[in-house]
Every structure is written in C-alpha cells, then in structure tokens.
Amino acid sequence: MTYAARVIVHTDYAGEGLTEAALAPAPLEQVRRWVDAARRRQAERGDVPEPTALSVATVDASGVPDVRTVLMRFLDARGPGFVTDLRSAKGAEIAATGGVAAALTWPAMYQAVRFRGRAVEIGRDEIAEYFTGRPWGSRISAWASHQSIPVADRATLEAVYDRYAALYPDTGSATDVPLPDHWGGWRIDCAEVELWAGRRNRLHDRLVYVRVGPGDLADADAWEVRRRQP
Numbered sequence: 013m014t015y016a017a018r019v020i021v022h023t024d025y026a027g028e029g030l031t032e033a034a035l036a037p038a039p040l041e042q043v044r045r046w047v048d049a050a051r052r053r054q055a056e057r058g059d060v061p062e063p064t065a066l067s068v069a070t071v072d073a074s075g076v077p078d079v080r081t082v083l084m085r086f087l088d089a090r091g092p093g094f095v096t097d098l099r100s101a102k103g104a105e106i107a108a109t110g111g112v113a114a115a116l117t118w119p120a121m122y123q124a125v126r127f128r129g130r131a132v133e134i135g136r137d138e139i140a141e142y143f144t145g146r147p148w149g150s151r152i153s154a155w156a157s158h159q160s161i162p163v164a165d166r167a168t169l170e171a172v173y174d175r176y177a178a179l180y181p182d183t184g185s186a187t188d189v190p191l192p193d194h195w196g197g198w199r200i201d202c203a204e205v206e207l208w209a210g211r212r213n214r215l216h217d218r219l220v221y222v223r224v225g226p227g228d229l230a231d232a233d234a235w236e237v238r239r240r241q242p
C-alpha cells in the first residue's frame with residue numbers, strides 16, 4: 013500500500029453549495045458575504061482561524077511559480093489587497109511578470125474563493141494610513157527585516173531589531189516609527205473571481221465571475237457568471 017493510501021482520510025464535503033440564483037450580481041458583495049460568514053464562524057465556533065489568510069501565487073521571470081500566505085488587509089471594489097515588504101521575493105516576482113493568483117480557503121465551511129489578475133501597487137497614502145495602525149513592534153520589524161534575504165542567524169536579526177527600536181522608541185504615538193519606503197502592498201486587479209463550494213460525492217459547485225468589460229468588483233455589468241465542472 014502506498015503512504016498516501018494508508019494515511020488519507022476521505023472526508024465527504026457536506027456543504028450547502030452555491031446556486032446561480034443565490035449569487036450576488038457582482039463579485040465584491042459575494043466575496044464579502046463569505047468573508048463575513050467566515051469571521052462570524054470563527055467568532056462563534058473558533059474553527060476558522062485567520063479567516064482572511066490569503067495564499068498568494070506569483071511567477072518569476074523564468075516562469076517558475078511561487079506561493080506564500082499573507083493576510084488580506086483590504087477588500088474593496090478595486091480588489092483584495094495585502095501589505096508586505098516590496099523588496100521581497102514576491103515583490104521581485106510581481107515586478108517581473110505582474111501576474112498574481114490568490115485564494116482564501118475555509119475548509120471547515122467547505123468554501124474557497126480564488127482570484128486571478130494583475131498586481132497593482134497600493135498608493136502611499138493608503139499604506140501610510142494602514143502602517144500607523146500597526147503595533148509599534150510590527151512597525152519596527154518592517155525596518156529591521158529585509159524580507160526574503162538570507163540572514164546569518166536569529167541573533168543578527170534581533171540585533172538589527174534592537175537598533176531600530178532604539179532609533180524609533182515607543183512613545184505611544186502612531187507616528188513614532190516612520191513608514192519605510194520599502195514597505196507597501198498590492199491589490200489584485202481581478203480578471204476572474206471563483207467561488208467554490210464543496211458538496212457531497214465531490215460534485216462541488218464552482219461559480220466564476222469572468223471579466224467581460226470595464227468596471228470594478230462592484231459593477232455587475234463588468235462580469236459574466238460561468239459554472240465550471242468540479
């Protein structure tokens with residue numbers, strides 16, 4: 013017997029599914045409904061930790077894919093957005109190809125949302141506003157870490173952190189740590205938004221908003237809904 017055959021537990025997905033009739037006319041409202049439901053469920057039952065954990069896939073200049081998890085910090089008609097170090101591996105990959113795909117996955121609810129599109133850098137004003145709301149230690153780490161670059165050991169990293177902590181001491185003010193130029197974020201300007209709902213016998217529902225014209229995620233005229241086979 014293979015390893016997989018011995019360890020895999022086959023769980024049938026008993027979700028309620030998703031119908032065309034129940035789907036919101038435009039993707040933003042539909043995604044918000046599901047994100048709100050995931051947050052509520054986490055608050056009530058605690059089985060959807062980090063409901064906005066977003067897997068973000070990028071492709072480097074040679075066509076090699078990469079993926080990591082971030083937190084979805086923005087969700088509006090312009091697309092889902094996240095914050096990060098602009099100099100990171102994901103940053104280099106976005107600079108190289110601009111293509112990005114992302115997924116919110118809530119296994120306890122048998123639901124997932126999938127976005128595909130182009131990365132658009134979030135404006136500095138919005139980033140500055142968001143940055144000031146972060147805890148002081150997180151803002152210090154934004155200076156101390158050059159994300160994705162190797163470091164000799166943990167002690168080296170902590171020494172750099174301590175240096176910035178001394179440079180920008182915690183005064184209790186939102187502006188005691190300046191916004192680093194290298195810290196920012198991207199939104200996904202979506203070409204497709206898929207809602208996946210797990211159902212019995214692996215006969216799941218997949219309803220996909222496909223962009224058919226200009227407009228944002230709140231504009232129903234910009235999208236056509238297609239059902240894909242599971």
Ligand SMILES: Cc1cc2nc3c(=O)[nH]c(=O)nc-3n(C[C@H](O)[C@H](O)[C@H](O)COP(=O)(O)O)c2cc1C
Nearest residue numbers: 062065080081082083095096097100101102103160
């Ligand atoms: C639950 C979770 C949330 C995370 N949130 C973020 C985030 O919001 N921004 C970020 O840059 N990294 C976040 N990370 C770390 C990333 O997964 C990743 O290690 C980092 O962004 C470097 O990725 P890169 O080297 O591919 O650019 C998070 C990791 C986890 C597991």
